[in-house]
Amino acid sequence: MSQPNPQAELVTVEHTGAVAVLRLNQPERLNPLSLPLQERLRERLQELARNTSVRALVITGAGKAFCVGADLTSMQPPVQGQSLGEQTCEIMLKLSNRLVEDLRALPFPVVSALNGPCAGAGVGLALAADLVVAAQSAYFFLSFMPRLGIVPDLGSTWFLERFVGRPRAVAMSLLGDRISAQQAHSWGLIWSCVDDAELMPQAMALAQRLSQLPAHAAQEIRQAFDSAAQQDLGTQLQYEARRQRELIDKPEFQEGVNAFLQKREPRFPSR
Numbered sequence: 001m002s003q004p005n006p007q008a009e010l011v012t013v014e015h016t017g018a019v020a021v022l023r024l025n026q027p028e029r030l031n032p033l034s035l036p037l038q039e040r041l042r043e044r045l046q047e048l049a050r051n052t053s054v055r056a057l058v059i060t061g062a063g064k065a066f067c068v069g070a071d072l073t074s075m076q077p078p079v080q081g082q083s084l085g086e087q088t089c090e091i092m093l094k095l096s097n098r099l100v101e102d103l104r105a106l107p108f109p110v111v112s113a114l115n116g117p118c119a120g121a122g123v124g125l126a127l128a129a130d131l132v133v134a135a136q137s138a139y140f141f142l143s144f145m146p147r148l149g150i151v152p153d154l155g156s157t158w159f160l161e162r163f164v165g166r167p168r169a170v171a172m173s174l175l176g177d178r179i180s181a182q183q184a185h186s187w188g189l190i191w192s193c194v195d196d197a198e199l200m201p202q203a204m205a206l207a208q209r210l211s212q213l214p215a216h217a218a219q220e221i222r223q224a225f226d227s228a229a230q231q232d233l234g235t236q237l238q239y240e241a242r243r244q245r246e247l248i249d250k251p252e253f254q255e256g257v258n259a260f261l262q263k264r265e266p267r268f269p270s271r
Helices: 035-050 084-105 121-127 144-148 156-164 166-175 181-187 196-210 217-228 233-247 251-261
Strands: 011-016 019-024 056-061 110-114 117-119 131-135 139-141 192-194
Touching: 011 035, 019 035, 019 196, 035 084, 056 196, 084 121, 110 121, 110 196, 117 121, 121 156, 131 181, 131 196, 139 181, 144 166, 156 166, 181 192, 192 196, 217 233
Parallel strands: 019 056, 056 110, 110 131, 117 139, 131 192
Antiparallel strands: 011 019
16 A cells, blocks of 8 residues: 655645535545544635635545545544543544534535545535535445444434434444445435546536525525424424525525526626
């Protein structure tokens, strides 16, 4: 196996028009979430959030994998007076969990493009996106409980129960079976499963479409469905009415009406 290049950029970003492509970039190790990679990923996400020219993001992995989860080989002995579990919890609260929160807070839509294995904490990272596209060769693998005796993390339990239901989420967590991209698609866990060669073209095409949406689209839709997951129907109906009160008075709505009347595509302003 080739040795990692210590000078290589752990997370790369490329721009194509209004679409940014972010890659986890430790392909020789299948892109584990080492602490340096997590720190750089947070920095990159914050940079992208501030860049008003970005209107959609594709997140993927370099090489043959999307992300194989935590970097178990780099776990350091705990500091004196602290157990390994206590140290891990502290790191998760201060760093790892914030990756998911950063992704969910981005002011533009996010597409996960799964180019290969998506395992462990990588599952939560992938599912934090708004849309997930997977190559035929990709698969999901929750190794936490059957291999390590711990619960899925980085939001995996939250996402999986909502996306595929409790029976499948629990079975995935207890059995640790690989869930192929085709099966994930049939379950409704991901948006689409495509030929490997078509992954990035399809992901970029989706991101280009998403980049044409109103600037507030991603945040409004995330918040609407998060609210729906917690409310009864009557309360959610009231939520929808209150959001329409705000959004109909925005210039994007008037542009949409004008485009409809003029039989053209709407042209929404950038962020």
